[in-house]
Amino acid sequence: MAREVFVAFHRHVGRVQTTDVHWHRFGKVVGRVVLRDLEGSCIRSNIGRHQRGFFLDLVGLGFVQGRIGCSDEFVFTDDLLIVVHGGGKVVGWNVHRDLVHGQNGLDHRGALLHSRVLGFQEGEDSGLVVGVRARALVARRLVKFVVALRACWPGHLGHKSTEGAGTFCLLFLLSPPEHEATSSSPGSRLRFNPRPSPSACRQSLIPPRKPTAMAKRGGVRRMNSRSRDAPVPREADDGPAPVRWDRGQDHLERFTGLIGQELEDELATVEERWRHWSKSRLVEAGLTLYDLKARPRGRLFGDPILIFEARDGGRLPVHRFSHGDMVILSRTRPWGEKTVEGLVLDRGPTRVRVVVGERPKGVRDGVWRLDRGANRVAHDRMADALLRLHDAGADDGTPLRDLLLGQVHDPASSAASPPSIGGRPRRLRNDPSGTLNASQSEAVEAALNQRLTLIQGPPGTGKTHTAVHVLATMAAQGRGPILATAESNVAVDNLLEGLLDAGVNAVRIGQPVKVRASLREATLDARLEHHPLQEDLAALREEHATLKRGLSGLKGKERGMAHKDLSMQRREMQRLEQQMVDGLLDDAEVVCATTVGSGHRILGSRRFPIVLVDEATQASEPSSMVPIVRGCRHLVLVGDHRQLPPTVISDRAAEGGLGRSLFERLIDLGLSTHMLTTQYRMHPSIREFPGARFYDGRLEDGCDRSERPPPAGFLWPDWDRPVAFVPVDGEEELDAEGSSKANRDQAAATFSIVRDLLAAGDLEGHDVGVVTPYTAQVRMMTDLFDEGGGLDEGGRFHGLEVRSVDGYQGREKEVIVFCTVRSNPRGEIGFLADRRRLNVAITRARRGLVMVGHPQTLRRDGTWRAWLDWAEELGLMAWHVGRG
Template sequence: MLFLEWSSISRENGPSSLYELTVEERSQRGTCLANLLLTDIEDKDNLRLTFSISSLPGDFRKKWIVGEFVYISSSDRVSICNGTIVANDTKLVVEALTPISRYLTTNKHYHLDTIETMRHFQMNVMSIVRLMECNESSNCLRSIIVREHYPTSQRISPSQLKVILPFINSLSEPQRDAVIHSIKNTGYSLIKGMPGAGKTTVIAALVRSLVALGKSVLIACYTNSAVDNCLEKLNGHIRDDLILRIGTDSRAQEWSKKYCLKEKIKDIQSNDEKIASIRKIYSSSKIVAGTCISIQEHQIFKVHEKFDVCIVDEASLCLECTVIMSLLNCKSFVLVGDENQLTPLVKNKEAGERGMNISLFERLSMTKKGLHVINTQFRMNKVLCRVPSELFYEGEMRCATTHIENSVIKCNDWNPHIDSGDLGLSEKVCEKILSKRLEDSLIFIDMNNYICGEKVDVSLLNDSRSSNLAEATTAIGCLKLLLRFGVNPGDIGVITPFRNQMNTIRGLINDELVSLDKNNGKLNNVEVSTIDQFQGRDKKVIVFSTVYNYTGDNETCELLNSSRRMNVALTRAKNKLIIIGCAGSLRKLEIPSKVIGLINNIIPLK
């Protein structure tokens, strides 16, 4: 399966894609920044290329981060040179590794591409090889993964309970039970946290409890942002010298760099002292945190004793082979996730059908052994909670407090006398969007094959290139209305299943920025993203563009008809969820049809 997956990835975004795909196709896939103006070339010790970022959306930095390896091409020459991004704040600066400056000229436009390398594939293969070795760690993990050896439970002594009480007293009862359950179990534990359940809070309480009990902890996450989220919960509660963040420093948030090795040894001059200090830091750190990828090849495991516990956050997103190396370096492990949300990303259809997209968390959860479920959530009000609870959690998801149950949007009241003719929304739609009534927290704006909207290209329904200009325009109208009536732009998010629709909405936002309306300038601070990129995050207000607009009988849409992706989409909003779509078209799809059947507020656009 691993080789099947690699063949698909390398074919789609390997080095050959620079030659086989157009700039437009690579841009649509999100792997290319096209037509960037080269403003400066600095050729001293290293060739540094400075590009203007004025044409890029504000959130481009989420993918194009410092440390990212890129290829630089022009319209007539592929891969002039390659290098790494060293700055991306007010300008994009690339330090070239192959200084072929004769093909680079200032005030000309160039393209920056990222491609998949063999590195991750090789590390995943090596993890499987390590799992097959004949030693205590590999034998123990194989007994769990292959032979389904179940965890056993031990009793917590009164003295241990006294030690951990300060760290769990402030938690909800299901959260407290999850921490205690994880400490009691030997072998492994599973924590299933429903959307908004406070999984990171539970992880932090568990880490603090384990360290207080004299245990060492390895924290492995799917993303760097999740690593920082875990460390943020520990910041100020555990001494800095006991925490080490491993991986590329440039991928850490500025405040968390104090946990990185480079920062810890920056004042040491002598190489011998540095080596001694590194060894001491590696061997004495009680908490080590990093991504599953960075952990796979790190040198710390040649020095540090085996960790007592490994905690894997976002475990339901991790490929099984990617998480193996982390688990081999610990005596027991805790997997934290939710198999009802997104699964590991697998591009090869055959590999997915054979089970590669089933995470270790999901496989072990099927047995129900060692599993603890946190069903109280701290995010959505009760109207927003009801739909995903009934559809995906058998009605088990609950609001944690009365305050959360009844929280509604905070904005100025709708005033029909204020000119809103430029929004493209009816007065009733405007009133519902700004309504502070709890029952209006979830609304569906029905495009109903709106005459100005184009039909979606059927051939694109099952990939990320589909877009719908009418829905994008309506989404912009909703954003302008919310901003005009006092909603903070940082509290609003726009999500869609399709990358091309995301780019269409971002393009319309850029068009609006040239307007003289001061509120339109705030649009640039509204986050626009795909559903997949938004997992684990939330906003007070979410605008969800479904895109699907097809009246045929035999077409489906895998992206929208995925219960897990729909679950993520429906559980990002705290106070208000505005869904935009064609109700007639969506009723032809199984999952969207069930969603529409549970929505009380379906309002025609006009």
């Protein structure tokens, strides 16, 4: 079976030359190899099969760092062979393996581990064969390698006369390392045992649950022919991750294993759906749209925009594609054929607009299919950040490493010490804008003067406002460069908007399609379009295109000279583009990006001594590390560990520690938080329960009851307390996927409540939010509102948002209607039992909160029982609204 091998090249490490990826002359085509840069852009694709396994030929010479793995059945190799082809003598070579064992004397660039001449291949392309024994660094799902190959010989290479360059081939064995040379002498032919079945490969690659004592210490020991020459990183251990990491290697192995599990489960889920679900089931689940016609329509900062519509011109089925989602474009199926990746720009009832990197050929011809895809970029950047955290010296990763891992005697005192950045600490004696309350001022002062600060922002307390004030103050003091990040694009946009309003020169990194339309002019792409050097670059591109068109009429030396001119022009264009980028980034006081986006290759090796992470409690620990390892010396984490944790797809990864944020672990380590205590969002009665239950009664009200009058259109049990619980009977049901739940009776009740609220004229559609914990219920209610009056412009419910609880964190509405869904005789409520989910759901509302549910089911949980008891005691049960 053909396998797909992904190689992610990290261009910021030296220079990677991928001038040619070709079929091996002895190989038989069985699949494809996809070379991806850090943004997931496909560079080249080819794969061949040789009698010795799968291999990839690259032409070039330089420093290459990458990751290798097979997506089909997740069969990965244990051994990496570097085959140097050449018609002449190899003058010198070095093979480096990055083991990340500083304590064992290996430097952060990867010291020479173990290499031996296995023999020479016989034949026309004879050359030196160097073998490196290496266990997969990221558990069994990823091979992490660093190869430094230096060879210099004249001669005939790849039918080209080249000097000072070479061809090297990476040979991936899909069998256990049972190969051996018939003789150790040069010139002997290599022999490899037959490749076993994929299942046997997987078993051979699974690390032991209980590593040896030597492995635990991280020592390198001599092994037999079936073992490894490198320490064996473990698969993620069972149980929660520790708070304090005495050994950095344990932290590295744990989290690289966890993110590997997360990616594996995500890919497995997507591929399982593609291969085994029927087309109708995929459509019903909202994961696929097919039988579409496409047409190009404009560009977004140079990237083509494609519009996909139903071939019959009608409405599209209810689907899950939304702004910023990654989608796979194919003709019939997203596997086994050439596909195109894109990002959803926006959607409507009859069309979906998608931004692609390059317009596919024949886009108007035939029909298209859209599928939701899995994103590998985040995994690659997190894995790289973990390596930099542990592999790098203090000047190349972060000087905060020991503190972050809990390897200091007194973490709280260490965090409170002044940051090691030039200049004296400055205290915020007076708020120049007069917009900070007492707790916000205290948090800002701490953030300015401590090298690590945790700011806890309960709902409605202005944590983003506080974060912007921290950034603006630091920028005004000239402390930059500053990197401002958050887990979601929405939160980054909020930071960016606040900074621009404060007059800060901030630039946004990332895909413009994922940025709020009103802020796109602040993106790096937009500023590059308006750069004064853009005309020079356009002239170069036109000259390059003209010369390229004229190649067909040239021969011999003239053609060779033209190729040289083209190469020079390409280098000049790259130099000019980099000059423009560097200038814009150098001038920016604050660079804004998502946590994962801060690993964008466009930032290169740029360092940011000051890093702020908003939504830090929604970011997994590896995700938070991506901006931190850019040389952070002064760190501010803003979040609320009483609200939703990081979103993790894999249950085993979540249980292993990926579901706990760095923010929360640091609290468990003993660091104190600076809590914002005045909320400005909720009616005091809405704040009453969450303030007492989740925040120890410390929340105060910054608004009074008169500023939050109860909305008309609903019979509130107590008009002085706009909170109500509407009891509804009716059993829950599973959706077509069998993984999400819905409740028709509760959906109908919710529809009636929203209809009456809007009919009273006190509210508009955008003032009301419908929240539910299950995606199946989101789809059911979206369909109900669409059919009952329309959610589109001009429709009865235009502006109404129906979202999951996770989709509403950080949001607010005048009225929230929370549909709980769960109703069963067993009293099972699933992840509704997460008290953080309840906290988020009931703190989104400003003027009114309506809960819809089955009280008997919900009472089986302690937190829900407490809320229902509180509502009954205050007479807030809306029995008069009626049962379903």
